[in-house]
Amino acid sequence: MTQAPTAEPAGGRAADARPAPVAVPAPALPAGDAVISTSGLTKRFRGGQLAVDGLDLTVPRGSVFGFLGPNGSGKTTTIRMLMGLIAPSAGSATVLGEAMPQSVGTVLPRVGALIEGPALYGFLSGRDNLVRYDCADPTADPRTRGRRVGEALDRVGLTAAAGKKARAYSLGMKQRLGLAAALLQPRELLVLDEPTNGLDPQGMREIRTLVRDVAAEGTTVFLSSHLLDEIEQVCTHAAVMSRGRLVVQGTVPELAARAQGRLVVRTLDVAPAAGILSAHGLSGVRTGEDRVEAEAGRTDEEALPELCAALVAAGVRVVGFGVERGTLEDAFVALTGEGFDVAG
The missing domain is CATH 3.40.50.300 (P-loop containing nucleotide triphosphate hydrolases)
Structure with missing residues (x-):
């Protein structure tokens, strides 16, 4: 050894x-x-x-x-x-x-x-x-x-x-x-x-x-x-x-x-997209330079096309749209409340 x-x-x-x-x-x-x-x-x-x-x-x-x-x-x-x-x-x-x-x-x-x-x-x-x-x-x-x-x-x-x-x-x-x-x-x-x-x-x-x-x-x-x-x-x-x-x-x-997934919308119209996600009852909405994220929770897959259609109908230019699964990092933070070194 x-x-x-x-x-x-x-x-x-x-x-x-x-x-x-x-x-x-x-x-x-x-x-x-x-x-x-x-x-x-x-x-x-x-x-x-x-x-x-x-x-x-x-x-x-x-x-x-x-x-x-x-x-x-x-x-x-x-x-x-x-x-x-x-x-x-x-x-x-x-x-x-x-x-x-x-x-x-x-x-x-x-x-x-x-x-x-x-x-x-x-x-x-x-x-x-x-x-x-x-x-x-x-x-x-x-x-x-x-x-x-x-x-x-x-x-x-x-x-x-x-x-x-x-x-x-x-x-x-x-x-x-x-x-x-x-x-x-x-x-x-x-x-x-x-x-x-x-x-x-x-x-x-x-x-x-x-x-x-x-x-x-x-x-x-x-x-x-x-x-x-x-x-x-x-x-x-x-x-x-x-x-x-x-x-x-x-x-x-x-x-x-154990970690919640994230709904990710890639768009240049960040503020309007964030408003629509909030209006549809999604929580944890946060924005980045060209993306909006929200907690996917247990969002019904059938509701996702309707949400995407609502974004397009409001004139939001959607570049990418989908749910990212929870990761071990998400699970660790959810379980312990601590950050984690995820380098590598």
């Missing part, structure tokens, strides 16, 4: 005056269908900092599960507890059907992980770093080591830089090498903490494709990220964390459906 040197806790903040998000439980899964399961999992650091607060999480087998939340929401602290790197203050966790951290010796050989960035020997080449990782794995067959190291480097696009010293790698290259270490052998579970950190847009697309490929091979992927776009593109399921608490979990379409 790839892990950086221990850093200051990056979990959720201590309780404050803001209202706490309301947790929405996931439906129970049949026994054996959950690769990760937690009950009341809690971590309080010295000084009273409550990083993770009563987490009940269920990760279905075969899913690409997005663990979503702003930086400082408790994601990395949760992962460190799941991997047995730190002990919980309360509650319990099982990974691959076994209690953690009690079963760390039997669970971790079945897990590939990249947590808080890769820990590398700067004086060794990328290839030699992978060899060291592989040698440390008691389940690794030394007879196939060279082939597996070469395949892992190829999968993350580092074959050409395999002989380069790791200290000369860029942040994105180091992140790729950490992923290669996690992929040296087939695993039942792949745990990735911010896997696209430091990558350019092309590199981010390549890693997303790699995650899909690994999942297609039968590996469950648990992917922590603060990038909503990343979660929507690659994940089948997701959970949202806020200030150390689980806000909601479910399939990605289910979570996005």
Whole structure:
């Protein structure tokens, strides 16, 4: 498992005056269908900092599960507890059907992980770093080591830089090498903490494709990220964390459906268009330079043509008209009242 040197806790903040998000439980899964399961999992650091607060999480087998939340929401602290790197203050966790951290010796050989960035020997080449990782794995067959190291480097696009010293790698290259270490052998579970950190847009697309490929091979992927776009593109399921608490979990379409859609009218006649939308009872009307938006709510699809006809009849020059579905960003803001980093 790839892990950086221990850093200051990056979990959720201590309780404050803001209202706490309301947790929405996931439906129970049949026994054996959950690769990760937690009950009341809690971590309080010295000084009273409550990083993770009563987490009940269920990760279905075969899913690409997005663990979503702003930086400082408790994601990395949760992962460190799941991997047995730190002990919980309360509650319990099982990974691959076994209690953690009690079963760390039997669970971790079945897990590939990249947590808080890769820990590398700067004086060794990328290839030699992978060899060291592989040698440390008691389940690794030394007879196939060279082939597996070469395949892992190829999968993350580092074959050409395999002989380069790791200290000369860029942040994105180091992140790729950490992923290669996690992929040296087939695993039942792949745990990735911010896997696209430091990558350019092309590199981010390549890693997303790699995650899909690994999942297609039968590996469950648990992917922590603060990038909503990343979660929507690659994940089948997701959970949202806020200030150390689980806000909601479910399939990605289910979570996005919690947000209201938006009716968007693109026009140069912004003021008249806004007046007509308001007159027809739409709420949340707001204007931009060349567009008007309103909350679509549960607007009957049959009413949309009539609304568009009303705009045209009033002389509004309609360039574009339609309903945009709710996104994970919309759902997150609706559930927590907080903004979100949606870069990427």
